[in-house]
Amino acid sequence: MKTSTILKVVILVLGLVVIGLAFAFWGPKGEATSVDRYVWINVLVAYCSLAAMFFCFRMNVENADSRVFPVLFIAKGLLVFAFLTVVMIFLVGFEITSPQVGIIVQIVALIVCMLYVFLSVVIAGHIRGVAAEQTKLTGDIDNLRAVLNG
Secondary structure (H helix, E strand, C coil): CHHHHHHHHHHHHHHHHHHHHHHHHHCCCCCCHHHHHHHHHHHHHHHHHHHHHHHHCCCCCEEEEEEEHEEEHHHHHHHHHHHHHHHCCCCCCCCCCCCHHHHHHHHHHHHHHHHHHHHHHHHHHHHHHHHHHHHHHHHHHHHHHHHHHH
């Protein structure tokens, strides 16, 4: 396993430990209400959606040109989802809205996030197609030069 992967796992586990300790110290001490359950479950959801960005995106020099825009689309979708999750945590936590409304907003945000993932797949395919076409055209020009110089 690479050092960067090990470091990512350690950071993920430490974050989960911090959330677990926060729950142990400040979480509900008896029967949890629906607001308590919603808030604490969504703290984990927000953390995991943000942590997913560190695990899902592997780029190197060879594939950077075809991955930059798709990665940005996925990151934008995850950030929008995490932002709305955090907003709903506060709205439900301060009982401005109900947990049911929070769940509906999060489902809509998840669908939007999945649309971003779909768009990133489409964009990646298009970028690979354009790159292959450009490589073919470059090869044709090189062949033409070789014939003319030959």
